[in-house]
Amino acid sequence: MERRLAAVLAADMVGYSRLMEFDEPGTLARLRTHRIELIDPSIEKNRGTIIKTTGDGMLVEFPSACDAVACAVEVQNRMFRRNSDVPLDQRIQFRIGINLGDIVFQDGDIFGSGVNVAARLEQKADAGDVLISGAVHDQVSSLMDLQFHDLGDLSLKNLAQAVRTYRVALDTPVGGEPVPADEVGATKVVKPSIAVLPFENMSGDPEQEFFVDGLTEDLLTELSRRHELFVISRNSSFVYKGQAVNVRDVADKLGVQYIVEGSVRKAGNRLRVTVQLIDSQNDAHVWAEKYDRDLDDIFNIQDEVTAAVVATLPGRIEASQQEGLKRKKPSNFAAYECVLAAKVLHHRSTRQDNVEATKLIDRAIELDPDYAHAHAWSGCIRGQAWGYGWCHDRDEMLKLCEAAILKAASLDDNDSDVHRLMAAVEILRGNLARARYHQERALSLNPNYDLVVVQMGELLTWSGRPEEGAEWIQKAMRLNPHFPVRFWSHLGKARFANRDYAQAVDDFAHLPAMDITQHAFVAACHGWLGNEVAARQHVTAIFETDPKFALDDLVVTLHYGRDADLQHLLDGLKKAGLS
Structure with a gap:
């Protein structure tokens, strides 16, 4: 038995039984995600040790009160942001209590009144709260840039003496709804604002109304995944359903720059969906497209058109914004x-x-x-x-x-770019399994984002599945017809790994200029094809770019999960005269 001074954090999930009854698999999956991405890393970062967990809670020991409070504040603030777009009755929320005291350590568990106080404070906390004892407050109040609300002496269950208690003031209202933008003042980030007006049913068929409204709502939902856009909610835009509107007037009333409008027309077994993007500031049509489809499966059509529009619109908006930047x-x-x-x-x-x-x-x-x-x-x-x-x-x-x-x-935590880049960092570290986790999270947040989709192709290529990788990269090219030119490089590397050397050379040829890495891959392609002259030209280009080039400089930038794939490239370079 060991006794020492320690900070104890007790945490519990609010409404666990209700959420499990409502959706057991989904609740467990979301809780696991929060643990993997947020809670456990925060505990580790702040030097905490998880003593034990239950289905809905945990007990954690920290070497200092500051560490315990820093961890609790990070978890609660980030959980609020994660819950911002989740219905109130489906949110996973925690309450946390922290105490500093003399703790008994025995057989991997902790005991004593110091532990009991933390557990009782947690039970007194509301959803999203962090309650700390007076002992913790005495240690952290002058050391941490936080505000504390004095709750006075609280009587806690099964404890003889009242405990001085403080609530930590967090970044956001505790347990409440997100604060509307008009109540917190103008944001420093002026994102492109967009409203999707209800599409017009031109079919003369009232039964098509459900498809038309469903398509509009799907577009709203999917566009809202793009965190670089500010999308007006359904309740605001559907006010204009069935009305003849002036686009500029609507834009002024909704406070947006861009308007998406469209129509659906059915003729026989064909369905035509027309979509256009209008810049209300100059009443200009930025982009328009028509989608003609056979009416075999109307729901598949809805998904297909939604994916195509959502993949193209942000790029068109960015192009429009870029024109403005030039001025x-x-x-x-x-x-x-x-x-x-x-x-x-x-x-x-x-x-x-x-x-x-x-x-x-x-x-x-x-x-x-x-x-x-x-x-x-x-x-x-x-x-x-x-x-x-x-x-x-x-x-x-x-x-x-x-x-x-x-x-x-x-x-x-709900920005697909964030998880895309977390996956990229794990790729750089050579941790492809961990990268796959973040990559799939990015895809779940925004499956139509070309940069997320192309990186899935890269990851599969590094993981020894280049044929699948090439398919994902080509999908990204289809999603965004204005894709960055570097996509050709990713495709060329996938084709090379799949031993499709001639096609890889053609892919790299789309690049307006090649860097050292790209010259190396093309040289290796020609090495395997036996094209000695072409191979030498690209080796020469490497040394013209960097006379001090060494093969190790190239290898350190590669992330193959299988030694055989790296050796395949090195063998090709050797055949090209570079070793």
């Missing part, structure tokens, strides 16, 4: 505009463009430190610099990349 000076950029311009430079994949993208993304974060999407892209841009070796200190650059992505995750 502005960088000093006038708002945070969103800085991110947008940084993305454009990032996709060019050159060293100088990466430097400029870094400056812009840092400016965005300076303008709005809480802009999760900016932190996510800061990690992406710095990850590109790491991957291509465009930095003096690769270890330091990787640390900056990881720190940016973790910051983004702490601000918004």
Whole structure:
């Protein structure tokens, strides 16, 4: 038996039995996700040790009160953000109690009045609360930048003496609904705002009404997954159902820049869906498309059209915004505009463009430190610099990349870009299994996002499944007809790994210019094909780009999960005269 001073955190999930009765598999899956992504990493980061868990709670020991409170605050604040778009009766919420006292440690468990006080404080807490004892408050009040509400001396169950108790003030209203934007003032991030008006049923068939409304609602739901857009809710846009409207008037009333409108017409066994995107500021048609389909399975048509529109619209909006940026000076950029311009430079994949993208993304974060999407892209841009070796200190650059992505995750766990980039970091570390987890989370958050889809292809290629990888990359190209040119490089690498050398050479040929890595893959293709002259040309190009090039510089940027796949590339380079 060992006795020592320690901080004890007791946590419990609110309404566990009700949620399990309502949806047992879903509740368990979501709870497991929160544990893997948020709770356990926060405990580890703050030096905590999980003593025991129950189905709906846990007991954790920390070496200091500050560590325990930091962990609790991070978990509760991030859980509030995770729950922001979840119906109130389906939210997973926790209550937490923390005490500092003399604890008995025995056989992997902890005992004593210090533990009991933490457990009783947790029972007194409301959903989303963190309650701490006076002993904890005495330790942390002068050391942590937090506010505390004095609840006085509380009588706790089965404890003879009342306990001085404080509630930690968190970033958001405890256990409540998200605060409406008009109540918290103007945001620093001016995202493109968009409203989807109810599509018009032109079929003369009232039975098609359910399809038309379903298509509109699906578009709203899927567009809302894109965290770089501000999408007006269904309740606001459906006010205009069945009305002849003036687009500019509607945009003014809803406070949006872009309007999506469309129509559905049925003729025999054919269905035509027309969609158009209008910029209300200049009454210009930014984009329009028609989708003609056989009426065999109306629900599949609905899914297909929704996926196509949602994949294309954000790109068209970005293109429209970029035209506006050309007319502005960088000093006038708002945070969103800085991110947008940084993305454009990032996709060019050159060293100088990466430097400029870094400056812009840092400016965005300076303008709005809480802009999760900016932190996510800061990690992406710095990850590109790491991957291509465009930095003096690769270890330091990787640390900056990881720190940016973790910051983004702490601000918004429901952004598909965040999980896409967390997967990318795990790929850089060579942890492909962990990368697959975050990659699938990104896909579940936004299955029509071309950057998420193309990275699934990359991951499969690194994992030894290049044929599937090529299929995912081609899917990304179909989703976004204006895809970044680097997609061809990903496809070429997948085709090379699949021993489809001639097709890989054709894929790389779509690049306007090739870097050292791409020259190496093309040289290896020609090496395996026996094209000695072409192979030598690309080897020469490598050394013209970097006279000090060494094969190890290339290998460190590759992430093959199987030694045989790496050896396959090295053998091809040897045949090309590079070893």
